[in-house]
Amino acid sequence: MAIRTILTAPDPRLKKKSKPVASVDAEVRQLMDDMLETMYEAPGIGLAAPQIGVLKRVIVLDIDREDVKTGPIVLANPEIVEASDEDAIYEEGCLSVPEHYSDVARPARVKVRYLDREGATQEMACEGLLATCVQHEIDHLDGILFIDHISSLKRNMILRKLLKARKEAERDEAEGKPAKPKTKKKEAAGAI
Numbered sequence: 001m002a003i004r005t006i007l008t009a010p011d012p013r014l015k016k017k018s019k020p021v022a023s024v025d026a027e028v029r030q031l032m033d034d035m036l037e038t039m040y041e042a043p044g045i046g047l048a049a050p051q052i053g054v055l056k057r058v059i060v061l062d063i064d065r066e067d068v069k070t071g072p073i074v075l076a077n078p079e080i081v082e083a084s085d086e087d088a089i090y091e092e093g094c095l096s097v098p099e100h101y102s103d104v105a106r107p108a109r110v111k112v113r114y115l116d117r118e119g120a121t122q123e124m125a126c127e128g129l130l131a132t133c134v135q136h137e138i139d140h141l142d143g144i145l146f147i148d149h150i151s152s153l154k155r156n157m158i159l160r161k162l163l164k165a166r167k168e169a170e171r172d173e174a175e176g177k178p179a180k181p182k183t184k185k186k187e188a189a190g191a192i
């Protein structure tokens with residue numbers, strides 16, 4: 001397993017549509033393992049392959065909360081086959097939009113069809129945070145970030161701040177200054 005670099009917005013690769021995997025072979029399983037390791041290290045509760053620059057329809061999740069405990073889940077070619085009319089609102093974060101959080105409304109319950117680590121077709125009924133996470137990750141496979149669900153005013157403000165932070169980090173690196181430690185104060189919200 002290997003920890004991969006997580007891309008952050010605005011990176012053009014995060015806006016691309018990912019391709020389905022032909023089958024869950026050794027290469028895809030390796031990708032799943034690397035994604036889980038990268039997600040745990042971040043730390044996050046979900047990760048999609050395009051977030052590490054791989055444009056394949058693969059996502060991983062592991063939610064460990066009082067109300068939801070899933071253990072590691074890997075999904076290839078996930079698709080939503082049923083969604084509730086009722087919405088739920090969660091404050092979402094994203095490993096590719098570090099340190100920004102915003103309320104996003106999505107269907108409260110969804111059913112997802114996918115291929116598991118052995119390549120078998122599975123269906124999973126999701127609600128609560130799991131439903132939010134799965135939909136957030138599938139959005140990544142279509143080049144959509146949670147900030148695309150909020151007002152353009154707020155989105156542009158977040159993107160400007162991310163660009164500024166990146167430029168400052170690049171300048172500090174060029175000047176040989178040590179990197180700023182990652183702030184983890186909002187870890188509890190769960191970056192996905």
Ligand SMILES: [Zn+2]
Pocket residue numbers: 093094095096136140191192
């Ligand atoms: Zn995300």
